[in-house]
Amino acid sequence: MSAAAGGTADFFYREAQRLGYVARSAFKLVQIQKQYKLITPGSAVLDLGCAPGAWLQVACQSLGPLKTGGVVVGVDLKKKGFSVVLSDMCPLVSGITTRDSALSMELGMRALDLALGGSKLPDVPLEDGQTEKQLNKEDDVGILKPGGHLIVKLLESEDTKDLIKICKPLFRKSSWLRPKATRSNSREIYLICQGLN
Numbered sequence: 001m002s003a004a005a006g007g008t009a010d011f012f013y014r015e016a017q018r019l020g021y022v023a024r025s026a027f028k029l030v031q032i033q034k035q036y037k038l039i040t041p042g043s044a045v046l047d048l049g050c051a052p053g054a055w056l057q058v059a060c061q062s063l064g065p066l067k068t069g070g071v072v073v074g075v076d077l078k079k080k081g082f083s084v085v086l087s088d089m090c091p092l093v094s095g096i097t098t099r100d101s102a103l104s105m106e107l108g109m110r111a112l113d114l115a116l117g118g119s120k121l122p123d124v125p126l127e128d129g130q131t132e133k134q135l136n137k138e139d140d141v142g143i144l145k146p147g148g149h150l151i152v153k154l155l156e157s158e159d160t161k162d163l164i165k166i167c168k169p170l171f172r173k174s175s176w177l178r179p180k181a182t183r184s185n186s187r188e189i190y191l192i193c194q195g196l197n
C-alpha cells in the first residue's frame, strides 16, 4: 500500500519504510507475535493471502536462527514471481534405470511447467487431434520472473537432452552441472538455466 492510497503517511507506514517491510500490515503480525508468540523457531508456517508479503517477512524473522530450521510458505491470488526456482525433486529410486529416469523426467517437466507455464512449453499431442496448449490457457505464464534462474535435478538418460532443448531458446544460458558432492554411482545431473528471456 502506498502513502497516497492510504492518505497521509502515518506512523506505521513510515516505520515500515524505515525497517524495510513491504507494508504497514507487518506490525499487525508483529503485535500478534509479541502477545501470543505463536510462531516459534523451527515452525512451519502457511500464510494464506500473503501479498504483498509483509507477514511473510515477519514470519521469517520469527523463525529464529537457521540451525533451528522452519519454513514459511505463502499463497495469494495475486501472482508474485520468483527470481529463482530450485527443484531437487527426485523419485524414490527403484533401481530399475528406465523407470527411475522416466519418473525423474516427469518431475523435471513438472518443475519446468510450474516455472515457465504451459504457454512456453511445447504442445503435447492429444488423442482427439488437439494439442494440450489449445485446450490450455495461452496466458499460463508460470511463476519464474523474466531474468530469473531455474535449477532442476534429473537422473541422466537419453531423454534428459530433450529438457535442455526446451530451455535453450527460453533462457540466456542453459547448461548441465554434475556437482562434486554427487556420489560417483549416482546418475543425478543438474540443469542450470540462467536468465529467463
Ligand SMILES: C[S@@+](CC[C@H](N)C(=O)[O-])C[C@H]1O[C@@H](n2cnc3c(N)ncnc32)[C@H](O)[C@@H]1O
Pocket (backbone or CB within 6 Å): 023, 025, 026, 048, 049, 050, 051, 052, 053, 054, 055, 056, 075, 076, 077, 078
Ligand atoms: C490484506 S492483503 C494481505 C496482506 C499480507 N498479510 C501482508 O502483510 O503483506 C489480502 C490478500 O488476500 C488475497 N486473497 C484474497 N482472496 C484470496 C484467495 N481466495 N486466495 C488467495 N489469496 C486471496 C488478496 O489477493 C490480497 O493480496
